[in-house]
Amino acid sequence: MASPPLDVDGRVFHFGSRTYVMAVLNVTPDSFSDGGRYLDPEAAVAQGLELARQGADLIDVGGESTRPGATPVPAREELRRVLPVVERLARATDVPLSIDTYKAEVAEAALRRGARLVNDVWGLAADPGMARVVARYGVPVIVMHNQREAVYGDLMGEILRALEAAVARARAAGVGDDRIIVDPGLGFGKDTGHNLEVLRRLGELRVLGRPILVGPSRKRTIGHVLGLPVDQRLEGTAACVALAIAAGADVVRVHDVEAMARVARMADAVVRGWPPAGE
Ligand code: HH2
Secondary structure: OOOOOEEEOOEEEOEOOEOEEEEEEEOOOOOOOOOOOOOOHHHHHHHHHHHHHOOOOEEEEEOOOOOOOOOOOOHHHHHHHHHHHHHHHHHHOOOOEEEEOOOHHHHHHHHHOOOOEEEEOOOOOOOOOHHHHHHHHOOOEEEEOOOOOOOOOOHHHHHHHHHHHHHHHHHHHOOOHHHEEEEOOOOOOOOHHHHHHHHHOHHHHHHHOOOEEEOOOOOHHHHHHHOOOHHHOHHHHHHHHHHHHHHOOOEEEEOOHHHHHHHHHHHHHHHHOOOOOOO
C-alpha cells in the first residue's frame, strides 16, 4: 500500500503516484562528485535554481562530505557554508529545501532560514538533540541506515531493524508518523556486493510502511561495476534509478536531475501505469 501523502509547506507529495526527484547540492570542497564547485554561495544558489528548472522536487543542501575518508567538519564551518545558501535559495525558489546534516545545531539553523526537511545520514543516532529539533519544527525527516564497518550476518534484516530503531527514535521525540522517510544508505558501511543486493531487495523495506528514498547517484559501486570514473557514471546511475523504482523507491536522490527525471518518468510509466494519474 502507498504511504499517505506528505505535505511539505503546501506542496503535497502523493507517494505511489510517481517518483519524486531530490537534487543534490553540495556546498563542500571535498564531496566525491561535485566537491568545490558550489562553495561560493552565489554559484550554489545559481546551481539550486538550475536544479529547480531541471525538475527537482526537493533540493538537498549539504555542507559536509560524508564520503569515506572525508574530513569531519565542525558545526561552525558547516553553518558558514550552508546558511547563506539555504537563506537565499529558500527565497528564490518554491522547491522545498532539505538540509543534509546529522548535527541538531545545523539542522535547526537551516530550518530557521527556510529549509523544510531534514536529511540525517546517521538516522537520528549521531546527535541526541536531532529528533527533538525535527519534532519541534514539525518537518519531515529522512532517516538513513549507516554503520562504520561493512560487515553483516543478514544484510536486509539488519538494515530493516536499524531503520525500525530510527523510526522509533523519531516517534519517541514526537515526529509525526507520516513525516518519516526511510533510506537504506547505499554506499554507507556497505561494499559493492552489499549495495547491489540492497538495490535488488529494496522492496523488502516496504514492510516499514514508509516512503523509501534511495541515493545511488554516481556512487563507487557504479564505478566498480563499470570501471568508470565519477564523471562517467550517468548510465550506471540511470540503471540503478530505474531498477530502484521497479523495486519500490518513492524518491531518488541524484546529481543529474534533468536526465534522472526523464528516467524516473519513463520507469514510472512502466511501473505505475500510463497516462500518469491527474494528467
Ligand atoms: N548519499 C550521500 C549524502 N547524503 N543522504 C541520503 N539520504 N541518502 C544518500 O544515499 C546520501 C545522502 C553521498 O553523496 P553526495 O552528497 O554526492 O556526496 P558527499 O557525501 O561526498 O557530499
